[in-house]
Amino acid sequence: MPPLPQPDPFWEIRVHEPNRDKGVSGLCVGYEQGQWRYSAFADYIMEWLPEFCLNSKERDELSHESAVKSLRKAANLVYQTDKYAKRGEFGEFFLHAAVRCVFDSLPAISKLFYESSMNNTVKGFDCVHVVGPLNDLELWLGEVKFYKRVSKAIRDVVSEIGEHLETNFLRKEFILIGNKLNEQDSYTAAVQKLISERTSLDKIFKRICIPVLLTYESNAVEQHTAVTEEYNREFCDEINHHFETFRKKAANLPQVRIHLFLFPLEDKERLITALHEKLKAWQKI
Numbered sequence: 294m295p296p297l298p299q300p301d302p303f304w305e306i307r308v309h310e311p312n313r314d315k316g317v318s319g320l321c322v323g324y325e326q327g328q329w330r331y332s333a334f335a336d337y338i339m340e341w342l343p344e345f346c347l348n349s350k351e352r353d354e355l356s357h358e359s360a361v362k363s364l365r366k367a368a369n370l371v372y373q374t375d376k377y378a379k380r381g382e383f384g385e386f387f388l389h390a391a392v393r394c395v396f397d398s399l400p401a402i403s404k405l406f407y408e409s410s411m412n413n414t415v416k417g418f419d420c421v422h423v424v425g426p427l428n429d430l431e432l433w434l435g436e437v438k439f440y441k442r443v444s445k446a447i448r449d450v451v452s453e454i455g456e457h458l459e460t461n462f463l464r465k466e467f468i469l470i471g472n473k474l475n476e477q478d479s480y481t482a483a484v485q486k487l488i489s490e491r492t493s494l495d496k497i498f499k500r501i502c503i504p505v506l507l508t509y510e511s512n513a514v515e516q517h518t519a520v521t522e523e524y525n526r527e528f529c530d531e532i533n534h535h536f537e538t539f540r541k542k543a544a545n546l547p548q549v550r551i552h553l554f555l556f557p558l559e560d561k562e563r564l565i566t567a568l569h570e571k572l573k574a575w576q577k578i
Contacts, residue, residue, distance in 0.1 A: 300340035308532045316552040319532035327518040329559040335567040342367045349475045368575035384439030388506040398422035435504040443509035502550040511557030
């Protein structure tokens with residue numbers, strides 16, 4: 294499968310352990326002139342907006358001439374969905390960008406396109422991506438918690454993963470996913486075969502990864518104003534500590550590969566404000 298073009302890298306991946314069972318990546322935004330990089334990160338996330346919002350056919354038709362119109366459409370699509378306009382739930386943007394840039398995935402379904410009707414999101418996974426060649430394809434079904442407290446994020450996401458890996462839930466999700474795939478995409482036949490009701494979940498679990506992205510307001514981030522050796526050490530120690538907590542909490546989940554993205558923040562509300570400002574600007578271009 295040919296790779297999709299990506300925005301230039303932004304996150305510093307300060308911890309990265311892509312283990313086959315449970316892996317972890319620690320995502321760092323860094324600082325600029327003594328400030329956490331709210332505006333620069335919001336700009337970066339906005340560059341993912343068309344890919345996140347548009348379906349594969351619309352992405353394929355994106356050209357230099359249509360770019361402005363498509364960007365405006367993408368921004369308006371976000372604000373037609375209550376959870377973004379009213380509650381600022383931008384975590385799915387972060388998850389999409391993290392899986393794409395760290396594992397070079399392809400989005401199988403646009404999350405907004407995946408909604409059953411306006412403001413009525415399908416109660417399922419927060420991203421549906423594919424990773425790897427067609428003869429060794431993996432289906433990545435993501436979960437995200439855009440939280441302030443890491444302990445609550447870990448508790449809630451482990452519970453949700455358990456619910457989403459139950460047989461009845463998965464079979465219903467696979468039907469919804471199958472119905473939303475674009476027949477023209479190169480990976481569609483492979484995904485359809487993998488998630489077929491004829492395929493045992495035991496076999497499917499070997500080809501699934503659950504990417505999980507958790508945000509939280511971080512002591513390490515808050516206590517520094519520049520990337521130094523001390524900051525890097527404290528950042529990595531914090532990531533490894535929370536990863537170990539997650540591993541213990543997730544020990545009783547079904548045997549499926551999980552990759553945890555930990556994204557420490559300075560202030561969640563300030564980040565939401567920066568994202569809203571960028572989106573409103575994009576609506577007017």
